[in-house]
Amino acid sequence: MPSITRRMIAILAIGTIFVAGLLFLTYHFLIGPTGLQTSMPTLSVATLGENKACVECHQKENPGIIQQYHDSKHSGHGVQCLDCHKPVKGQETLTKDHYNVALIAKPTPNNCAQCHATEVQQFTDSNHAAKSWYAVQGAKNFTPAELAKYHLLDANGKPLNGGNANPVFNLIGQDASAQSCEVCHAIGQKNSDGSFGDCTKCHLRHTFEVAQARKPATCAQCHLGPDHPQAEIYDESAHGAYYQANESKFNMDAPTGTLTVKDFPAPTCATCHMSAFGSVQGTHDVGQRLKWTLAPEIASVRKNGDVHQQTMNAVCLNCHAQPFIDDVMSKAEKNIALTNQNIAKGKSIIQDLRATGLLGTKPFGTPIDFLYFELWHHEGRRARFGAVMGGADYVNWNGIYEQEKALVELQSQAEALKVKH
Template identity: 40%
Template sequence: MSDFGVTGHDGAVRRWWSVGRLAILGFAGVLMVLGVVLIILATSDRDLAAEEERENVLAGSDNVCVGCHANTTPGIVDQYGHSTMAAANVSCQDCHEVAADHPGAVAHEDTWVLADPTTAMCERCHPAETRQYLASRHGIPAYVAMVGKEWLSGDLLAMYDSIPEAAPNPNEERNALYALEGPAVTRFACEGCHNIGRPAPDGSVGECQQCHLRHEFSLEQARKPETCNACHIGPDHPQWEIYQESPHGIAYATGGYRWNWEVEPGRATVMDIPAATCALCHVSGFGGTGTTHDVGERLTWYLFTPVSEMRPNADDNRVRMQTVCLECHNQGFIDAFYSDAAAATLAVNEWVLESREIMQPLAEAGLLTPEPFDDPIDYVFFELWHHWGRTAKFGAWMQGPDYTQWHGAYEVLSDLAELREMVVERLDAAELTGG
């Protein structure tokens, strides 16, 4: 029986049904729209509530700096007014005001200020964080990596020598690039990242504001991986790209907006942060592990070197990192993961050693120029370990299969083949010229 040509009682019932159906559909539609509106209202209510929790404590302040800067730099005053430090009565003067003879001081409105407060200012109230930071490669070693150790004097040299992790160092080839490119370029290149360990005129070292962007000093901002991606990115250390493709990064990208980013330091649990971030693995207090500003404190290998070796404090460091993992994974899983990643690290070591063997006959025959980076073969030899070897290792340790494979191992193999061919060609050419 079809609907076509149906009349009488049956037809009337059907028409009633279709009108009824329309009405029900319409009603459901209205309900859905209402629901969406209600959800939007509810979430914006929540956002408002969060905003209200942090009111601007500097509104109506009689602090002399605030009084004037509310007009000259309203953004800075507003950001700082919402920080927990302002709520704890830390003033503009606490970070900026110094004695007239403080190196770098500028005369300003009947007093002396630092335009760029140094770690010496933070250290007075945060001695532990500053000490940890200065004991890490984020401290003076980051600066030495650019400019070399020779210029260090007195206190700075002592600071450098006291850092156990500073040792496997200045890699000649990379420092050569700094000089080769020159200050007009490196000011915007190397220094953009390595100034995290820059010494200030007052002798203190480092720049806390590289991670704690002024003037909010927000935990959420420091904890999110985008903060690290300012520097941990690109072909030679693609930790950011690797993180994005890892299950941890995917959990962050898809659900991170719900995580409890402002949880008090040292009290974070898996209920607050349910998947790992850069900061969680390398900095944050989590479960049984305390917050540290020494980013080397949880590492077992020197992965950035051409041929990786274990670090001096590897055993303690491993325990610290694994204590973080164990909040979310079991010991068997983590042990297996660590031994597999170590095997991958050793495999990359073998390839880098092989590349040196391939180059050996050229060196012996005196066919390599003494200058770095003046010959295409220098670049192939360098990229093999500096870009691709490192990337393969980082990818293995931080769960980025595409980086271990196509941006890592594959590129190493391809460069090994290229090196072999270049070396044979040069030896042949030399014999031809010689004979």
């Protein structure tokens, strides 16, 4: 074989191997089995100075952090470690010296606001922020200015509920609360830089994915259980059933502000409560589309509730006709009214016992206290949430039925107390 031919074959073979290798690396690092990725494998090469040192050290010590960040859109857009962990104004008490680098270990909404100012402001105005933390801690650690700013004062200008910590917080104690109530309500925790909240409750570090926040499982970290079972109700509803059967059809990675029924053929939690969808603008204020406040003892219409309802209505119209929406909401509001009536009956029994001195003032001091608390905090809420979210079982067997049963028990125990005394 002529030498020139051998050289050509050798060059062709080497070229083939090179192209094959390049294709393999492209698939492995950029495309992969789950589709096109946005970040590059050589993260440490893309970082500079102190940021490079962060990556190289944590790659050895905490590789999971680096892998998460490597897979994130933050990485793909060139956001580096200290863009989030560098202190901003007011974070002096949070700042630590870490290998001669001034940083904060846990960024707050004030750090996120450097790029996401609108979203942070919307979140700050929502019940996920200061109001969520107050619901557990009460007025402790809130300044008078903060109480006023976040609408935590009653009509007389006094802190709501007397400023006291939630009675369940006192019942179970600090240790239990730290791993239960406070885990979820820390979405609105007070930070020492004056901000309230923790964005990573929904956008889990270090990927901070929009896709993750759009999935029901993210909301279900907290919105579940006997007193606010939105996750279970969603799973039971037609919306949840469709999602579970057709999850692969949902485009969770669709760019923000572009979602349509092509991306989300049925709603997840975020679709209804937060996402920009169709003609509706997105928001991080989870109350902007809600007519009712359903969590208190007595449910009531929110300020501007009818306007909020029209916004939610515009979301629903992407999939439902107006007569259907009107029918569902009309039925739901009748059941909300029924829960209020049942709770009013129960409260009347309790007030009568207290007025006659047959019931002490200590929270959860008697079995009757538990009966009444669950009448509104568990059963009333469940029926209301079930009514507006399409959870039939929660309207009846976990809701109204349980209320009716509790009222009979309350009346029976009240009469027994009167006879005894």
